[in-house]
Amino acid sequence: MTGEPRSRADGTPDVLVLDPDLPEAHRRAMAAHPALLPPPPRPAWGGRTGGDVLAALTVSALAGFLPLVLALARRGRRPVLVCAAALLQAATAGVWIGYGFAAFFLSCLAVQAIAAVTLLALAGESPVAAYGRRHTGRYVHARMLEPVDAALLERTAQATGVVLGSPLDADGLLDSVANRVTLPRQAWEIAGTLTELTRLRREQDAARSGRVTERISAVLASQQEALTVATRALARRIAALEEYARRTEEAQAVYAEWRTLQDLAEDGDAYRELLSRTVRDPLAADEVGLLSERAIHLREALRDSVEQARQAGSGLLSEEG
Known part of the structure; x- marks a missing residue:
């Protein structure tokens, strides 16, 4: 997987999905330079x-x-x-x-x-191009796909990137191990399906460019319906990934606020001493204590938000279990 998807000058999203079983060094190099894939034929x-x-x-x-x-x-x-x-x-x-x-x-x-x-x-071409030829069939770039399929690939990359790049995942609040193993494989499976959809769409376009009889037209209509059904089913799977990503972003916002309050609460003693010196009022401690209460309430909200994110991803992650 690449990082945040980018767009090329021609409008094609610069999105690359990689086979998780590629050698790590090759994956890193290819992910860092998605614009070099797929490479041209081997040059002289x-x-x-x-x-x-x-x-x-x-x-x-x-x-x-x-x-x-x-x-x-x-x-x-x-x-x-x-x-x-x-x-x-x-x-x-x-x-x-x-x-x-x-x-x-x-x-x-x-x-x-x-x-x-x-x-x-x-000098010469980048090693990434050599990796691209060596690992043909083990990566999918958006420009290898038809526009409708490229858009679905971009949505997949964005959703997966949100979860894997979340501090919640890094800090172990989500199912980090399952995420690291399962989500790249989910993305790769989706990319493989999109590649097949693109191949079939292009076959249909080629068939329509020739002489189309009534029988051929009927077969093409049936095949087009199958493509539509398959695309909708895949879009629902991607929507589930996006829901997981949305829940993760919501929990991440609560998590960031909770961590800030935790940092503020650690300074509670200093504020309590300051207020006791200047106000000399029992209410001073209560005012400072509000930080701790807010942190407690926010911690409960965080727990609920993280649980919702985990539930949104449980169905996805259990598929590989």
Whole structure:
């Protein structure tokens, strides 16, 4: 799963749902760069272009002969990089002084060659694209789907993200273990169904683009009805996820207020002492005590709100149980 869904320039939501069983490092990289998926066919030379070669030769020449100048010219230059470049510059200058210009020139050429090879190795397409080709069929991006299915995928990602990103889940007030295991699998199952719906919709569009006889029209109408029923059923499942997310957001708001009151109540002794010094009135303690009472009432409201959220998710989570 990606984080908060974003929209691309063409209006397609930048939503990506991943197979939970993908290697964790691959999942993190792919989730961080959903716009790179699905990748184009494997390019020649690993996606490296003539521009990459020219840039590598130019930068490596500066790295070989004037490393300090290159380090100082970089935006956001780091002290460590500048220090390393200064040491390299001093080393090449030492070679010139100690062994002459010919040795200096050859050593700089060696550094340039190493730098050029390194830069070319780092150039080309992103590793995420390679992951995308390697794991074809184990992720679904919104732009792989028809608009109606992409919208359902976006709703799924939003609802799942709300629950998994909630402080309630992080603090263990919800069924965190079940959420972490079940919700990504639920999202992945929904994404798989949406992929199949899109495939069938496109098959129908292709059939309608040809010669449509009365019999073909009747079959297509029957298939369209099946697609409509399946889409509605899936939409109800997604609505259940959204209800869980809505209940979680409501409980989260109460939780945030309760934690604030808890923090204020911890300072009760200081306020009580302050009021006793200035007012000298028994009511002072009662005024401060209101914080604790409010915290108690809010804690009860929080308990009810969290319970409602847990009940909203219990049906979803029990499916994997």
